[in-house]
Amino acid sequence: MKAFNNTLFALLTLKCPRCHKGKMFTHSNMYVWKTSHLMPEKCSCCEQPMEPETGFYYGAMYLSYALYVMLFVPMFMITVFFDLPYFEFFISFVVLTVLISPYFFRLSRACYLYLFVRYDKEKSNCVH
Template sequence: MPSLLGSIFGMTCPKCRRGDLFPTSSFGFDKPFMQYEHCPECGNSYFPEPGFYYGAMFISYIGSAFFSMGFVMLLHWVFGWSTLASFLALLVVAGLFFVWWFRFSRSVYFHLVSKYHPEVTKAVDAGELHVPTPEATSRN
């Protein structure tokens, strides 16, 4: 059985933990905000209602705020960098991880509000579910 943390960090469907949430890599920067409408493995809807991912914005905001404070304090107080150099390093790191953090926040939120169904995972693994290949859309 797939683990919860493996599914969150792997950005897979919270229902079956097999299908990808996003059609492209987080570090490829190719269509960074494109997301499947449905799970390619079990058909679970990734947009159950309008505005579903507003909760992910709170996770993103809180997580990035704490990370930013800790990162700048570490560079400034522990490594003795200047305040300006610490903030510039933060901008570089935030720029590199922006798409990953956006997607990770959606994955965390979706897993918090959705229930895992091990019987669906077993059906997907056995090849009993036949879901047509979903089209990727640029829904945010």
């Protein structure tokens, strides 16, 4: 369970899937649109390639879609269950989507890379 928690924490904090130490994105501020998507070529700690092959992250679009559905459905269910106005639901969903989209973009890429790269304890011994 501890290994799962460590992996989940590393995923949510956008760390490298192999070493759980290196950062997956070049810039830590995800709200700078020009640089938000930039990733280093390799992990600074274990040298795991951040884009294993050209077009690797196309599959991350499906995960991004799933994340937005996981945001939309509970919000909509709460709106229906508590009989709240649909207009307020719509506005709050749009505002939340705008605010959270840079994180979802990064998280979907991280999730996709985590599907293919396993944690390697020996690779996590770098000084970082």
